[in-house]
Amino acid sequence: MRIFAISDLHLSFDMSKPMDIFGPVWHDHPQKIKDAWQSQVREGDLVLIPGDISWSLKLEDARHDLEFIADLPGTKVIIKGNHDYWWTSLRRVKQAMPASIIPLQNTSLVFEDIGISGSRLWIDPDLNLEEASEKDRKIWEREITRLKLSLDDLGGGVRKRIIMSHFPPISLDGKLSKAARMTNDYQCDIWIFGHMHLGNNLDYNGFNRTIDSTRYVFVSADYLDFSPILILDE
Numbered sequence: 001m002r003i004f005a006i007s008d009l010h011l012s013f014d015m016s017k018p019m020d021i022f023g024p025v026w027h028d029h030p031q032k033i034k035d036a037w038q039s040q041v042r043e044g045d046l047v048l049i050p051g052d053i054s055w056s057l058k059l060e061d062a063r064h065d066l067e068f069i070a071d072l073p074g075t076k077v078i079i080k081g082n083h084d085y086w087w088t089s090l091r092r093v094k095q096a097m098p099a100s101i102i103p104l105q106n107t108s109l110v111f112e113d114i115g116i117s118g119s120r121l122w123i124d125p126d127l128n129l130e131e132a133s134e135k136d137r138k139i140w141e142r143e144i145t146r147l148k149l150s151l152d153d154l155g156g157g158v159r160k161r162i163i164m165s166h167f168p169p170i171s172l173d174g175k176l177s178k179a180a181r182m183t184n185d186y187q188c189d190i191w192i193f194g195h196m197h198l199g200n201n202l203d204y205n206g207f208n209r210t211i212d213s214t215r216y217v218f219v220s221a222d223y224l225d226f227s228p229i230l231i232l233d234e
Contacts, residue, residue: 048162058085117154
């Protein structure tokens with residue numbers, strides 16, 4: 001079984017949101033994603049996408065972005081990012097989703113014997129990656145509750161556990177967030193996340209580390225050169 005991950009696709013087929021305003025690396029990035037994805041991922045594989053999938057503001061406007069993902073090989077598991085304004089209730093999102101895409105929100109998934117949980121999280125006021133307001137703190141606390149709901153939904157009986165979050169659960173020097181500390185009792189094996197992007201002179205290699213028994217993997221698309229990364233192969 002093979003599991004890949006890539007976040008922050010930032011698709012915008014139905015709206016004018018060219019990503020190359022953020023740098024030449026983003027030029028024609030959907031084609032880069034498609035080419036790399038098709039060269040690596042097979043139909044029986046799983047691909048985890050932790051947020052910032054489409055720039056669309058409404059669910060109906062995200063249709064072409066979601067179809068683009070659906071047409072790529074593999075089963076895709078997605079969670080909401082901070083820019084996924086089209087993502088409203090889980091019920092509506094599930095109804096609109098193509099068959100090969102599975103959304104998680106306060107829920108979990110067992111793929112063979114691998115358990116997958118996730119939550120968007122938010123700006124962590126203690127990690128100093130971004131400035132956090134009082135409003136951000138309240139959203140952050142709510143997202144920790146949502147992550148716990150997803151982990152509790154998974155329960156036991158799985159061989160390995162993977163957590164998806166959009167926002168980072170650790171700092172670049174390996175400091176654990178409250179969310180990461182909260183999951184100690186759940187014995188997470190791999191934690192993938194994105195949100196941060198190239199261009200601000202930070203060395204994101206510091207995100208990729210193993211702390212205690214959890215391997216943290218940073219999977220923002222531009223950091224990965226728009227190629228899904230293999231996180232589990234067994």
